[in-house]
Amino acid sequence: MFSSLKTWARHNWFLKLLALIIGVVAWVIASRWVYETVTLTVPVELTAGEGMIVKAIDPPLVTVILEYPREAMTPVEARQIDLKIVHDLSGVDSPGTVVFNLEDGDVRRPPRFRVAGLIPSRVTAELDRLGEKVLPVSVSYRGTPRRGYRVVESRVYPPEVKVTGPAGVLEGMSEIATVPITVMGRQVTFDAQAALQPVSPFAPDSLPEVNLIVVMGRDLKERVFKKVRVDILRDSARFDQLRLDPREVDLYLKGPEPVMDGLTASSLKVYVDIVGLEPGTWELPLHTAFPPEVVLERSDPPRVKVTLDRGPVSPRQP
Secondary structure (H helix, E strand, O other): OHHHHHHHHHOOHHHHHHHHHHHHHHHHHHHHHOEEEEEEEEEEEEEEOOOEEEEEEEOOEEEEEEEEEHHHOOHHHHOOOOOEEEEEEOOOOOOEEEEEEOOHHHEEOOOOOEEEEEEOOEEEEEEEEEEEEEEEEEOOEEOOOOOOEEEEEEEEEOOEEEEEEEHHHHHOOOOEEEOOEEOOOOOOOEEEEEOEOOOOOOOOOOOOOEEEEEEEEEOEEEEEEEEEEOEEEOOOOOOOEEEEEOOEEEEEEEEEHHHHHOOOHHHOEEEEEOOOOOOEEEEEEOEEEOOOOOEEEEEEOOEEEEEEEOOOOOOOOO
16 A cells, blocks of 8 residues: 555656645635735724823824625625724823834724735824813804894803813913804894814813804994084074084994995084074084984094174164
8 A cells, every 4th residue: 555655656746746736826826816805094093091192193094905705795895894993002101202003903803804904004193191271162153144244242151161182282272162153144143052173183072062142233334424514503593603613524433334335425414503502612512413323433523612702782772
């Protein structure tokens, strides 16, 4: 039996060796053919130690090349698997820059998937101490209110919130903004809930929403009218001399934009009231008669000097 086996091995040994090599190569190729490849881009997550927080990651995304058995799932299903990259930095206890290499064990993947590549595998991270700060809330807006209206004010409840994040980032913050609140086409006061802009994408806690009351009002436009003539409101008393100084004034007006755009100097009435005054010199305030919603901010000058004189009295004839 043994001798016949030796005779068989010696007979055409070259062809037998070649067949063995071809068989091994074919087995290797066939074994690789049963695996499919999928390429996915995944964010890098880091686990920081107690009292520490991640400040920045470069690059934030890594390309992962995975191999999986062909019979396990379809290529479409393979692209929808739950895949994470989590690297442990809990041993770092001081702020600064850390450079590390990602490994297969950092890739959290379903069973029967194996890592064929990580591009890039080298990652740089910045760590900072975890800080806490109470900040006032400021409101951000998006869009334009209806023509002639504006945001008068916003009331925020609560007006301040406590936030956590990288200590270096919080140190430079004096307020925290809401996500933009749309006021497009608005003209009536409204209330809303608003989320806050995140201090850091790596902050451990989500920020609470705040309640807002956005007060809308008329958008008042300012206009200046120069050298408007001052009129006189008088009674039946007669004066030989009646002088105004100055005779014309400059008016600084404010009102709704549509009203102000159509305003003309002829529609403005400015006067002083001398009813019941005796002869003499008087410093009198200006009175006005304007279209509705037009407000006098100030006049230059604010008062007018009025001189009243009846002249010399003629002697009574006998």
